[in-house]
Amino acid sequence: MSDPHLNPKLFDEDCEQVPSRNGYGEGLVLAGEENKNVVALCADLTESTRTQAFKDKFPDRFVEMGVAEQNLATIASGMAAVGKIPFITSYAMFSPGRNWEQIRTTICYNNQPVKIIGSHAGISVGPDGATHQALEDMAITRALPNMVVICPADTIEARKATLAIAHLAKPCYIRLSREKVPVITTEQTPFEIGKAEIYHEGKDVAIIACGQMVYRALIAAKALESHKISVRVINCHTIKPLDKDTILKAAEECGAIVTVEEHQIHGGLGSAVAEVVSQNFPVPIKIIGVEDRFGESGEPNELLEKFGLTKEAIVKGVTYVLRMKGK
Amino acid sequence: MSITAQDIHKLEEKAVLIREDIIRMLLEAGSGHSAGPLGMADVFTALYFNILKHDSAKPDWEERDMLVLSNGHICPVWYATLAHAGYFPITELKTLRKLGTRLQGHPHRGALPGVETTSGPLGSGLSQACGMALGLRMDNSRRWVYCLMSDGEQDAGNTWEAVLFAGKYKLNNLTAIMDRNNIQIDGFTEDIMPLEPIKEKYEAFGWHVLEIDGHNMEAIINACNEAKAIVEKPVLIIAHTIPGKGVDFMEYKFEWHGKPPNAEEAKKALSELRTLQGKIRSEHE
Numbered sequence: 001m002s003d004p005h006l007n008p009k010l011f012d013e014d015c016e017q018v019p020s021r022n023g024y025g026e027g028l029v030l031a032g033e034e035n036k037n038v039v040a041l042c043a044d045l046t047e048s049t050r051t052q053a054f055k056d057k058f059p060d061r062f063v064e065m066g067v068a069e070q071n072l073a074t075i076a077s078g079m080a081a082v083g084k085i086p087f088i089t090s091y092a093m094f095s096p097g098r099n100w101e102q103i104r105t106t107i108c109y110n111n112q113p114v115k116i117i118g119s120h121a122g123i124s125v126g127p128d129g130a131t132h133q134a135l136e137d138m139a140i141t142r143a144l145p146n147m148v149v150i151c152p153a154d155t156i157e158a159r160k161a162t163l164a165i166a167h168l169a170k171p172c173y174i175r176l177s178r179e180k181v182p183v184i185t186t187e188q189t190p191f192e193i194g195k196a197e198i199y200h201e202g203k204d205v206a207i208i209a210c211g212q213m214v215y216r217a218l219i220a221a222k223a224l225e226s227h228k229i230s231v232r233v234i235n236c237h238t239i240k241p242l243d244k245d246t247i248l249k250a251a252e253e254c255g256a257i258v259t260v261e262e263h264q265i266h267g268g269l270g271s272a273v274a275e276v277v278s279q280n281f282p283v284p285i286k287i288i289g290v291e292d293r294f295g296e297s298g299e300p301n302e303l304l305e306k307f308g309l310t311k312e313a314i315v316k317g318v319t320y321v322l323r324m325k326g327k
Numbered sequence: 328m329s330i331t332a333q334d335i336h337k338l339e340e341k342a343v344l345i346r347e348d349i350i351r352m353l354l355e356a357g358s359g360h361s362a363g364p365l366g367m368a369d370v371f372t373a374l375y376f377n378i379l380k381h382d383s384a385k386p387d388w389e390e391r392d393m394l395v396l397s398n399g400h401i402c403p404v405w406y407a408t409l410a411h412a413g414y415f416p417i418t419e420l421k422t423l424r425k426l427g428t429r430l431q432g433h434p435h436r437g438a439l440p441g442v443e444t445t446s447g448p449l450g451s452g453l454s455q456a457c458g459m460a461l462g463l464r465m466d467n468s469r470r471w472v473y474c475l476m477s478d479g480e481q482d483a484g485n486t487w488e489a490v491l492f493a494g495k496y497k498l499n500n501l502t503a504i505m506d507r508n509n510i511q512i513d514g515f516t517e518d519i520m521p522l523e524p525i526k527e528k529y530e531a532f533g534w535h536v537l538e539i540d541g542h543n544m545e546a547i548i549n550a551c552n553e554a555k556a557i558v559e560k561p562v563l564i565i566a567h568t569i570p571g572k573g574v575d576f577m578e579y580k581f582e583w584h585g586k587p588p589n590a591e592e593a594k595k596a597l598s599e600l601r602t603l604q605g606k607i608r609s610e611h612e
Contacts, residue, residue: 039465063461071488074451078458081444082393084465086458102451102485110436110445 027162139267397452450483
């Protein structure tokens with residue numbers, strides 16, 4: 001394993017915490033500076049999605065859509081047809097939630113390089129409640145041909161991902177979080193679309209996570225090590241195309257897998273991993289996520305606990321797959 | 328831009344040839360829509376043989392005008408027109424809806440030269456055309472964007488999001504043409520979901536609206552040219568058309584919206600169209 005150059009203060013109590021949407025906002029400005037064809041469209045959520053910085057810097061390349069997500073997707077498709085690289089931003093619940101068919105037909109089937117940015121994904125949206133907590137977005141985007149799906153672990157990775165998709169001539173979806181999450185990577189941490197990164201080496205079990213669950217997976221791995229369980233932690237930020245090599249290598253070398261995501265257990269990262277592993281090198285898998293129910297109001301950490309997205313749940317999952325592996 | 332009577336006659340004759348090909352390809356395909364394509368044959372002919380800046384030898388020409396067909400189900404008329412305009416061989420029309428064809432049941436970008444965007448799911452074409460118009464304006468381009476849409480898809484929310492948007496951004500490089508044939512699959516538009524007063528609705532949203540007889544070649548061309556002279560607003564041309572136009576037993580009948588003719592019906596339709604062609608020729612002589 002090469003050094004992932006993680007934040008040295010990762011396990012400290014005062015580890016910096018920033019929402020991943022901030023990194024998107026920074027990355028969008030950088031992408032705009034690099035390429036004048038980059039344009040941004042937002043559906044009445046410019047500040048909270050962090051598209052504001054781009055709007056301030058490039059007012060002529062910013063398009064205010066109003067509360068109209070179907071139009072958001074289709075206007076962007078049209079702009080891409082004449083050479084623009086549109087970033088469309090809203091909450092994940094509304095885009096790609098409300099406008100899924102428009103994304104399917106006019107962006108993915110057309111294969112236009114529209115970049116869909118879904119902020120406020122996951123249960124950790126908090127007090128706004130279930131209507132605003134997108135828990136199905138990776139499933140519905142992952143099912144679309146031509147689509148790239150990325151769920152960054154922190155703000156730095158979100159910035160890198162934003163810049164990277166601007167260079168990719170394909171439809172892409174990036175899933176972002178509302179609340180502050182620990183900054184676990186650094187500028188030096190490798191990031192490549194479609195390449196899962198090993199953040200912690202181990203041989204008994206592999207934890208494959210995405211988004212803010214990567215942090216919790218690292219915490220869980222540390223706790224398990226004190227019990228002499230050697231855990232490999234993989235940041236699988238790209239859900240599609242999935243890094244099959246890294247995942248199958250983990251299956252072969254560790255023999256048991258736990259996946260963790262802030263998403264329904266149906267159709268997301270866990271499903272993607274299970275599809276590859278079950279058909280190529282079957283090993284016991286535990287999929288940790290929201291178990292086929294809607295969210296509710298509450299503080300982010302209260303909700304993560306209530307819905308079983310904690311270090312303790314991951315440790316329990318590891319115990320479960322190790323028992324299966326031993327049979 | 329003046330157009331001579333001779334030019335008009337040539338276009339009218341071309342439109343009949345296109346209608347004949349529509350009948351032949353639908354018969355061959357065994358499925359597809361009849362009424363809409365026949366009704367829009369005159370508008371498509373006027374666009375591709377008089378109005379549009381395009382080059383069939385260079386479908387990706389950077390100076391070309393953009394055309395979006397929002398109601399993709401009437402694609403037989405688009406395919407027949409593109410073939411007659413030289414984008415691909417007319418013989419290929421026989422492959423409509425068959426396995427491996429470039430002529431998909433609903434048009435697909437990348438499958439066929441001249442098709443700028445995939446369409447079929449209704450209500451999404453106008454907003455794509457708006458996106459093209461805005462993108463081109465950002466580049467100070469003089470290219471024009473045309474959007475052909477049905478009246479039935481005015482039921483869709485996405486259409487109205489686009490109508491609002493075009494009004495807000497004053498997309499003066501956009502001309503939308505509505506095929507006002509008053510039918511949709513389940514019946515007459517005014518029974519399914521009343522649209523009138525549609526002209527006033529668009530005007531209230533900041534559009535300039537023209538109304539024409541969608542089978543009058545000269546009126547179609549004049550309206551498209553007039554639209555280019557309206558500098559402060561997007562323009563909607565409401566083209567009143569007769570569904571199934573040119574084939575007597577299909578005209579005005581919503582039953583012909585979504586089905587192809589059988590062999591006997593096709594024979595009768597082609598015979599009627601030949602008579603129509605003869606009538607146009609004799610008028611010209």
